[in-house]
Amino acid sequence: MGYTLNFDAVWRSFDRLLAGLGLSLMLAIVAIAIGCVIGLVVAFALRSPSGLLRRPAGLYVTVIRNTPILVLVLFTYFALPQLGVRLDKINSFIATLAIYSGAYLAEVFRAGLIAVPPGLREAGLAIGLTEMQIRTSITLPVMLRNVLPALSSTFISLFKDTSLAAAIAVPELTFEARKINVETFRVVETWIVASCLYVATCTVLAALMRRIERRLAILR
Amino acid sequence: MTKLLEIRDLHKRYGATEVLKGVDCDMAKGDVVCVIGSSGSGKTTMLRCINMLEEFQGGTIRINDEEIGYETVGGMRRRKREREIARQRLLTGMAFQQFNLFPHLTALDNVTLGLIKVKKLSRAEARTIAERWLERVGLLARKDHYPGQLSGGQQQRVAIARAIAMNPLLMLFDEVTSALDPELVNEVLQVIKDLARDGMSMLIVTHEMRFAYEVANRVIFMNQGRIGEEGDPREMFVTPKTERLAEFLKTSTFR
Numbered sequence A: 001m002g003y004t005l006n007f008d009a010v011w012r013s014f015d016r017l018l019a020g021l022g023l024s025l026m027l028a029i030v031a032i033a034i035g036c037v038i039g040l041v042v043a044f045a046l047r048s049p050s051g052l053l054r055r056p057a058g059l060y061v062t063v064i065r066n067t068p069i070l071v072l073v074l075f076t077y078f079a080l081p082q083l084g085v086r087l088d089k090i091n092s093f094i095a096t097l098a099i100y101s102g103a104y105l106a107e108v109f110r111a112g113l114i115a116v117p118p119g120l121r122e123a124g125l126a127i128g129l130t131e132m133q134i135r136t137s138i139t140l141p142v143m144l145r146n147v148l149p150a151l152s153s154t155f156i157s158l159f160k161d162t163s164l165a166a167a168i169a170v171p172e173l174t175f176e177a178r179k180i181n182v183e184t185f186r187v188v189e190t191w192i193v194a195s196c197l198y199v200a201t202c203t204v205l206a207a208l209m210r211r212i213e214r215r216l217a218i219l220r
Numbered sequence B: 001m002t003k004l005l006e007i008r009d010l011h012k013r014y015g016a017t018e019v020l021k022g023v024d025c026d027m028a029k030g031d032v033v034c035v036i037g038s039s040g041s042g043k044t045t046m047l048r049c050i051n052m053l054e055e056f057q058g059g060t061i062r063i064n065d066e067e068i069g070y071e072t073v074g075g076m077r078r079r080k081r082e083r084e085i086a087r088q089r090l091l092t093g094m095a096f097q098q099f100n101l102f103p104h105l106t107a108l109d110n111v112t113l114g115l116i117k118v119k120k121l122s123r124a125e126a127r128t129i130a131e132r133w134l135e136r137v138g139l140l141a142r143k144d145h146y147p148g149q150l151s152g153g154q155q156q157r158v159a160i161a162r163a164i165a166m167n168p169l170l171m172l173f174d175e176v177t178s179a180l181d182p183e184l185v186n187e188v189l190q191v192i193k194d195l196a197r198d199g200m201s202m203l204i205v206t207h208e209m210r211f212a213y214e215v216a217n218r219v220i221f222m223n224q225g226r227i228g229e230e231g232d233p234r235e236m237f238v239t240p241k242t243e244r245l246a247e248f249l250k251t252s253t254f255r
């Protein structure tokens, strides 16, 4: 092959990769947190008897899920300013990923809501709870326990999507790796290390989610 | 004396199919009324109208002289506000065929939820009441168990405690033993008999004929959305007046 591995140059820039990873995590956490709120509201709207809520929610999910995320990233960063919405790189990407994750999480939550037996709502009504109290005290907690396994894989895939921020020069992990690649020409080493950082982070994330799952599991 | 429950000419449709075709029913305080009848005759629907889990299109339901679910304003019948209906649902308690316990809460928390969220009791007050009722149904020792860790009979007893802890005027039971293994039926029926002895007013849909015979001071036989026959079980079960009831009793088991 004629390529000898030499990680020295990459190790010298390792702190930049770590800083990149830190930013990746920050982007993911903020965007997914907002996405969860969007997803919850949209999921309840999708299950609403009122078409006035259901139709716009359905449109949002369809449009977002059928548009490549890279197109959304570029649209938000380059096209929205033309329409008068100006966001800096980081906020622009967070907004994009939040809206993107909202659509995927809405689908996850909706599936979870379908799996909540309707009898629980009726039992709630029978003891005098209002619809809103039933949502917060019964439907939501039961649904969240239903969806935790699916949520784990969605979170991981959304975290990996932060690498697309490199397309608009947000200095997250992938962007830093590409810079180090160009500066040092250690192509193979740079991308091996970057990949390992992604894998390690996703593994930790999955383990964390499994712990939460076990803690909250509905005992059967 | 005002009646506890007064149902007049109750009509209920699902789309074009009428499932309640003019039902009347009266109960005084302390009455234990069992509702029997073949599957599909409208027993569940009647119960669910009483606590507004179902809407109904005609007739009135009154509890302690208060009209349930609907009001007439300027000659127009309209559904009451949700808050008002939620308050009226507290007049009754309901136990379901499928228990419907909240699976993410312990037995104790299943009972305290309504006391805290609806009755606005403190956690400690709610706990005291819940423990008292769990003790009454024989499950105080299981108060920290989740529904999934309890047998069907135990779950149903918790569900009954959850309903009664809210201190309803009238308890509604909808085939509460139908989903149970035969060996678990009696522990639940025993709880209901104890409540009857304490003077609890109850409207009980059941297929347990012997139980109905023993516990009810009146039996209602539902037939195709109407009341086919009603009276004292000691007379009805021995000398049914209608062919329908005679048929029905023949196909029922008295165990």
Ligand SMILES: Nc1ncnc2c1ncn2[C@@H]1O[C@H](COP(=O)(O)OP(=O)(O)O)[C@@H](O)[C@H]1O
Pocket: B014, B019, B037, B038, B039, B040, B041, B042, B043, B044, B045, B046
């Ligand atoms: N949600 C519903 N939609 C349409 N028809 C229903 C619904 N629920 C019950 N029914 C019909 O109403 C009739 C009475 O049902 P139900 O009250 O459950 O009978 P029972 O409890 O006596 O077995 C049945 O014919 C049933 O098919």
Ligand SMILES: [Mg+2]
Pocket: B043, B044, B045, B175
């Ligand atoms: Mg029924």
